[in-house]
Amino acid sequence: MTLASSPVSGKPAATSHWHRRMVSGPGRLFEPLLILAGLLAILFALVYPMVFILVGSFKAQGGLLASATAFTWANYITLFSGGFGRFLVNSLVICVAATALSTLVSVNAAYVFSRFRFRGKGLIFGSVLFGQMFPWIVLVNPLFILLTQAGFTNSYTGMIFCYTAISIPFSVYMLTGYLATVPRELDEAALIDGASRYQVVWRIVFPVLMPGIVSTATYAFMLCWTEYLFALAFLTKPAVQTLPIGLYQLFGDDRADWGAVMAASVITTIPTLLLFLPLQARLSAGLTAGAVK
Amino acid sequence: MRGDRLFITVMLGPALIILALFYLWPMVENLRVSFTDLTLLRLRVGGQWIGLANYEEFLTSPETGRLMMNTFIWLTAISVAVRLLLGLAIALIVNTPLVRHLKLATIARIAILVPWATPPVVAIIIWRWLLEAPDGALNTVLVTLGIIDTPIAFLSDLRTVWPSVIAIVVWNTVPLIALSLLASLQAVPADLYEAAELDGASRSAKFWHITLPFLKPTMVVLGLTSVFWTFNNFVYVWLATGAGPGTFTNVLATEIYIRSFVDFRLGYGAAIGIVMALIMAVFGYFYFRMIGRRQIEEVL
Secondary structure: OOOOOOOOOOHHHHHHHHHHHHHOOHHHHHHHHHHHHHHHHHHHHHHHHHHHHHHHOOOHHHHOOOOOOOOOOHHHHHHHHOOOHHHHHHHHHHHHHHHHHHHHHHHHHHHHHHHOOOOOHHHHHHHHHHHHHOOHHHHHHHHHHHHHHHOOOOOHHHHHHHHHHHHHHHHHHHHHHHHOOOOHHHHHHHHHOOOOHHHHHHHHHHHHHHHHHHHHHHHHHHHHHHOOHHHHHHOOOOOOOOHHHHHHHHHHOOOOOHHHHHHHHHHHHHHHHHHHHHHHHHHHHHHOOOOOO | OHHHHHHHHHHHHHHHHHHHHHHHHHHHHHHHHHOEOOOHHHOOOOOOEOOOHHHHHHHHOOOHHHHHHHHHHHHHHHHHHHHHHHHHHHHHHHOOHHHHHOOOHHHHHHHHHHHHHOOHHHHHHHHHHHHOOOOOHHHHHHHHOOOOOOOOOOOOOOOOHHHHHHHHHHHHHHHHHHHHHHHHHHOOOHHHHHHHHHOOOOHHHHHHHHHHHHHHHHHHHHHHHHHHHHHOOOHHHHHHHOOOOOOOOOOHHHHHHHHHHHOOOHHHHHHHHHHHHHHHHHHHHHHHHHHHHHHHHHHO
16 A cells, blocks of 8 residues: 555665766766657657647647647537537436445445454455456346346446446455555444444544545546446447447547547546546555555 | 344445346356357347357357457557556656656656546547548658658558557556556665665666566566456457457457347357356466465455
């Protein structure tokens, strides 16, 4: 869990190292230039495509060849007057509900895993984790049959439960990891004071665990927000389809309106980018938690 | 204690019920369907029991060899290897004293984040435009610089289609690797390097004997996680090439989708799904033996 805890720990030695190199003369100048060129190339390759889309979305017709440079909201207006807002609403409803449900269920399960001993615990926990490496494509076929028979294709409810199910394995894993950092004495003190087990979880542990819950929920939300396969198979009516499906349909037309595609791409990406930015250090640490100590 | 047992059941129950309903039950159902000739059009009537015929057909099909080759080598092995190497290179560059001295590391971290936050569908759309012939960005640059004479249709040319798909996967997924390795790099104790310097160790010696061993556990976890994540992935190949040109880039995941929802042969698709799940089970066995158990013990 401490993977990203000390971003400056190597600094003193490294800085003196750098100073020594600085004073060792102009013959060494080649290397810094090489490093900077490499860095620049990396940053360009990573960021340029998205910047291109962002800028293009504000130009008439996408402005691919930079002929039209004037700033315009036209693409966004076209997009939303064409009913794209529907996809955005669908994605929001399904993903927020699935994230909430999966977090609620996972906090409970993780608490039990971290605080109790019981028979078969290792096996159950291992099985839950195995869900992470399960090929979802294998589930699509039978789930399609199940959802059809139960009348849950083209419904919010069906999708919410699907997304809850695919979020649970890593949510339980991450939350159990975070719970290990919450001292048990906290629970015990509250129990002695007469609180019930349920009160301990939701009144005492929950607030302390909040940072971990936020990271986990963010990741679960991301997973649902970008999911394509289940949405493709289970949502065939535009009225319930999610953003990735709506976006790709826009693109898949023979004569794609590039301006609209770019605007739609921006709308699809902004929420995840905004959610990810403040959390990135903790997320990259949480995902490889436990393995790196 | 009786109260504890009730509490455990109530708290664990919902998660286990959902997992059983959405993983275990579909898996059992998939196994059953894989022995039938069920089709999408006869979903309500049900399929006839045909024993192992679906498995036999799949395993003896002349296409299967290339399907496996595509899934194991191109989609999984090569793309994971490229990802790890590139992620390591990015982390090393961002972690150089020079970059930190110029206070560029924060900018770099945010930049690295951008592809990570980009949903795969968006990444694929962007890259399809970049790679498009004749007037995609890459072709325009290459032709202008005189590197190639005629534009290349990267996603439909047999020589370039796999490297192109891998480029898309890597662009979208390298950030997680780079950021994790960067965090590990910054956790290497500085006195290790100081001691090595006093002993007159060369830079490459320091890299091979200090940096790399220190990063190894993280790289193993990231590598294995990437393997099962990529092996199972459907969306990149499907949206970038539609398994084409022809069936040239078909992988197990897209084959299941095509058989089940394009050809409507749910039984045959289910059989391939079982094969795929078996492969993952074998992989999972080794994964848990290598690091999984340690991970579980440390978390629990």
